[in-house]
Amino acid sequence: MKRRQFFKAAGGASLLATTGLINQPPLSLMDLYAFSGNANLSKVEARYYNKHPDREIECVLCPRFCKLGDKERGYCGVRENMGGIYYTLVYGKACTVYVDPIEKKPLFHFLPTSSALSIATAGCNVNCKFCQNWEISQVRPEQIQHFDFPPRTVVEYAQKHKSPIIAYTYSEPVIFYEYMYDTSLEARKKGIKSVVITGGHINPEPLEELIKVVDAIKIDLKAFSQDFYTSYVRGELQPVLEAIKIVHKKRIWLEIVYLVIPTLNDSPKEIRSLAQWIMKEIGPDVPIHFSRFNPMYLVKNLPQTPVSTLERARRAALDEGLNYVYIGNVWSHEAESTFCPNCKNIVIPRKGYQIGKIELKQGRCKFCNNRIPGIWS
């Protein structure tokens, strides 16, 4: 690798540092150097698509069901029909690699204080107008620096950095499904857990297969109205709700994040409807995080979410009977901590990504012995 390419690679990898998402140092430049060999796009056949006459294909990985002629790419921008065979172009081609605390995902009931080797490729199957990571999610893989980081190397790297978790995150892991799946399979052999941070825009069959090899899923529910999904996400709400139900039914760990955007998805009625739906469909013990919006990407005309709005949303969800309702992106708010719903004591105190003394014993509240759901060890 030439010196110029080396520094270009380093610049690409520090992308997220400039977006304020990082609280731990990125991987060293030498690490990136090691991964940067031939960074051409991959050509690995996709697993979920149907072949049609005249070299046309239909992708069935996500609810878009892209129908594509020869040489065309799907909405995600990372899958291409080449002569009637559909390929993923990002298998083993990470554009972002970091070690994050698991709380940053956020997953609050999953191995707290653990670090997660976090990877992403370019691409996304929706186009949220408020995306925090649009520089990687809304581009094609050839438009940004990426690294050769095949599944086995990812797992070796997690071991080297003593990360018990690999997180597929930042962009939309559904679009690098094959890479994520094979890495999770490899990780499981080595006792490393896998977590998926997703918008949940995936069809049931691939989701159910994925669930077999991963350990937790966090789903970003962008709103509780199709209008919002149409206008601001360019996606469908119903498949996301179905995905939430499937993940819960299959009994792998699930948490939900709801980014509260002033005037767009923050009405008391919508929040209450959401909370009622969660109670009815997946019960009170699935954690939900109401996160603060910051102006970003194509929505820069709205203010940061007032803390009072987040507190009102939290209160509504608690009133509806949800047990674990958090406020996110508000430094040092008391609702970052986990409260025992029975005795109301704090069992996991948090300030940002710093965790205080955990008052759990074998998954139960030390004060009242109430079971706190989660994966604790």
Added chain:
Amino acid sequence: MARSKVVVVRGKGVLTQEGDIHQEKLSRMYNRGLQILAGLRNSAEALSLLFKKNDRVGIKINTIAGRKMSPRPDVSLTLANLLEKSGIPQRNIIIWDRTNRELKDAGYHLSLNRSGLKVLGTDTDGIGYSTELTSHLNIGSLFSLIQSNMITASISLAVLKDHGMAGVTAGMKNYFGAIHNPNKYHDFNCDPFIAELFETKYIKKKHKLSILDSLIVQYHLGPSFHSRWTKKYKALIFSLDPVAADFVGWQLIEKFRSEKGLASLKEEMREPGYLKTAEKMGLGNAHLDNIQIIEEEV
């Protein structure tokens, strides 16, 4: 809005039996088309009317479909030659598309010659996309620096094709190749995205001329090449109105489909509604009553 002129010049014998282009006949087609379009004596005068001597002119071509269904080098180089004859220095003319790979696959030799004609893709080292996001209505994209910075005036030179999602891809949709995320704009038959993208500052202010390469038209199963569904129409279509040019192209595609007993685009739920949207936005005419079609054979 005033009536728009669309000139359809057919070239008898422009395609040889082997499918090659007869260079002299192609030049005559260009000359005649531009002459009629501008109502002037020759193509040099016509082009002088459209472009200033110090303009840097981009010829945006669409090469995604490879050698068999992209504007051939003969077609774009002849246009570049005419621009030069009209007084624009060769060094200020760029034939371009999004990637060097696609250009090469379509038969182009890349050229970065500082003092001569340039043929290059946005992914050429040192070019790339703007880091500043252009946001307009439903569009949020990074522009190719060729379109945003390098050129001051633009010609859309696109092969006329059927398109599985847009219905028709021609001069307006060609500009999807000027942004980093065209895959995000194919929902709803690309409507209103094609029109809204065209209205962005880097396109609307710079676009001067639409030329639809209709020597061979893909009228079904496009935009990729399927020989069974091509028509050797042997025409170039010229217009200063980007909407009218594509509207006339659409009518041709419907005609060829009908001749072969294929369903109309409307019946296939992929009528190019973006043309009506573009008309409503004041970008041009999308109704035959408002379009003057002049056909000629050379």
